Amino acid sequence: MRGFGYRTMKTAGGAAVAIWIAELLQLDFYVSAGIIAVLCIQKTRRKSFVSAWERLIASVIGLFTAGLVFEVVGYAFYSVAIVLMIFIPITVRLKITSGIVTSIVIMLHVYTMQSFTPALVVNEMLIIVIGVGIALLMNVYIPSNEKILDEYQVELEQYFSRILKEFAHFIRTGEDSWTGREITEAAALLHRAKNRAVQNLENHILRYEDTYYHYFKMREKQLDILERMMPLLTTIDYHVKQADMLASFLDDLAEGVQPGNTAHRYLEQLEELKQSYKEMNLPSTREEFEARASLAHLVYELDLYLQVKQQFRLTKKYGVFKAAGSQR
Structure with missing residues (x-):
């Protein structure tokens, strides 16, 4: 399978496997692992590696930024705006803007749970690692040009x-x-x-x-x-x-x-x-x-x-x- 067909199958398979693993581990918001896997799978190995790295770093920064702001300011709708106003300039400065979408998903998990606990941090980190890891594994084999x-x-x-x-x-x-x-x-x-x-x-x-x-x-x-x-x-x-x-x-x-x-x-x-x-x-x-x-x-x-x-x-x-x- 080459081109569009191969990448489609790879993306679908990666998302399914990521969700399956996250669900087996009984993680909250386990479907997010599939979303992260889809976003990290790119046309080439280098693009996939760069995308995975940027999304991993951005998600970790976003997770702890959201936890700090929500715990200090409170879990209110305006707190989301504050988090984004702090987080987005950081990603721009670090040149990891491709990770913004993935990070917002993680940050909204914190907002949804209305608490920032060690258990939630472990949950979100596992979702990130599973999604990114499966994406990288799916791109180990790419048909030669x-x-x-x-x-x-x-x-x-x-x-x-x-x-x-x-x-x-x-x-x-x-x-x-x-x-x-x-x-x-x-x-x-x-x-x-x-x-x-x-x-x-x-x-x-x-x-x-x-x-x-x-x-x-x-x-x-x-x-x-x-x-x-x-x-x-x-x-x-x-x-x-x-x-x-x-x-x-x-x-x-x-x-x-x-x-x-x-x-x-x-x-x-x-x-x-x-x-x-x-x-x-x-x-x-x-x-x-x-x-x-x-x-x-x-x-x-x-x-x-x-x-x-x-x-x-x-x-x-x-x-x-x-x-x-x-x-x-």
Whole structure:
């Protein structure tokens, strides 16, 4: 079970188990344990851990704040307002505002009982611990996103390969039948992939860097460069020999968008291509000059495109990011 279905079952099961345990212990207000469990179960382990910790601390503070105020001021309706005016600023200052709702439930238990006794404190603490503890146990297992992220990588590589081939075809023939659909779809895929990668990172409590996320950020930067190249292609309205050379390079680059390739090889090829351009005769007409100038600009953008990829692989090699799957 993935996504909505899995989380729904987990939430329902956690609430039921928390209520069952609290009822077995014959606690007052035992259903509140289920409420706390529901509130603490989040999409990821990290969010669940943070939520549970904040609600635990806030509930304890709220319990003793309510007990102190009610015992001093009295168990009257206006005392509730006083408690909240004291308690809410404390949660804001401690940055545990997500625990306000849970704490109010606990504080109203004290108001309902009209007394603040050791037995009530034990009762409320057990409700809190049961609700928070069951929520954390329910989030021990969360389905891995890494298979989906690997699929996103493969699909994205296919888009990039198609885009580069279309660029090569246009430079070689001048035909403009391509709609550019792959660029739009690649951008949408990157948006989904980055969100999924962030979720994958948050399922690892002690991990603060994720290769998947940085991989997709790297591809996003490359896609921006490819988008910048599109207007340059349309300025090439005069065919020159250098265009065929660049088209061949793009075809080779498109074929190389697959697992195990590095940017180093293509940077060397691109440097050889630039050197070949320099050794050729100067343009003899204005049309040839403009076409070769556009090609030179495209080469510059391709160099940036490959530098982005190389930087990512160097960073991964020297261990700044922890590997989370095979990279391309």
